[in-house]
Amino acid sequence: MSDKFIIRFVAGVTIFVIAVVVLLNRHLIPGPAVAPAFTPYLPMLNAVLNGTCTLLLLLSLYQIKQGNITLHKKLNIITFCLSSLFLVSYILFHYLMRNEIVYGDLNGDGQLSAAERASAGFLRTIYLTILTPHIILAAAVLPLILLSFYRGLQMQVEKHRKLVRWAFPIWLYVTASGVVVYLMIRPFYHF
Numbered sequence: 001m002s003d004k005f006i007i008r009f010v011a012g013v014t015i016f017v018i019a020v021v022v023l024l025n026r027h028l029i030p031g032p033a034v035a036p037a038f039t040p041y042l043p044m045l046n047a048v049l050n051g052t053c054t055l056l057l058l059l060s061l062y063q064i065k066q067g068n069i070t071l072h073k074k075l076n077i078i079t080f081c082l083s084s085l086f087l088v089s090y091i092l093f094h095y096l097m098r099n100e101i102v103y104g105d106l107n108g109d110g111q112l113s114a115a116e117r118a119s120a121g122f123l124r125t126i127y128l129t130i131l132t133p134h135i136i137l138a139a140a141v142l143p144l145i146l147l148s149f150y151r152g153l154q155m156q157v158e159k160h161r162k163l164v165r166w167a168f169p170i171w172l173y174v175t176a177s178g179v180v181v182y183l184m185i186r187p188f189y190h191f
Contacts, residue, residue: 010146017087018139024094035096040191042093043182049086050178053079057172073152080149083175101188103127108190127184134177141170 023029060075100110104120117124144167151160 006147006150010143010150013146014139014143017142020091021094021139024091027098029095031095031098035098039093039096040189042089042096043186043189046086046089046093047179047182049082049089050175050182053082053086054172054175054179056082057168057175061168076149076152080145083145083171099190101185101190103185103188105188105190108188123184127181130177130184131181134174134181137170138174138178141167141174145171 020029056075056079060072060079063075064072099108102110102112104112104116104124106116106119112120144163148160148163148167151163
């Protein structure tokens with residue numbers, strides 16, 4: 001496959017995924033009237049997948065530093081698959097859940113009253129400070145992951161290394177901060 005094809009494919013996948021996520025977050029894609037019983041468990045599954053990916057990324061880094069290319073590659077394939085499963089689960093959750101989950105929303109009405117905002121206090125600022133780059137970087141890292149994964153599988157080592165210099169720390173932040181975001185927002189889930 002040519003580089004142009006791969007780059008166009010990665011751009012297309014990235015645009016599609018970001019468009020779907022935006023449409024779901026704006027509630028422009030209608031979901032079911034009643035969410036299935038498993039729906040409340042999806043955020044926890046997502047946090048477990050993110051946490052597992054964080055550990056696998058660190059282990060993968062260790063293995064490549066040790067020169068163990070075979071195990072490094074296997075770990076990255078597993079991480080890629082788990083991250084793909086996370087993406088499917090994330091999209092499914094936002095398709096199935098129609099109500100807003102707002103940090104500090106104690107009564108679950110999707111609105112943050114002055115009293116709820118005061119109660120959340122500085123922790124809400126910390127949450128938003130972690131969440132904002134998490135969201136931006138999650139969108140930005142997708143094409144880097146796809147390209148570096150492809151380059152690694154093709155054993156295009158130099159191109160892979162150049163991409164991974166950027167992709168690895170961003171992907172690591174996104175997976176680790178995803179767990180923190182879940183733990184912080186969890187008390188405000190009202191299912």
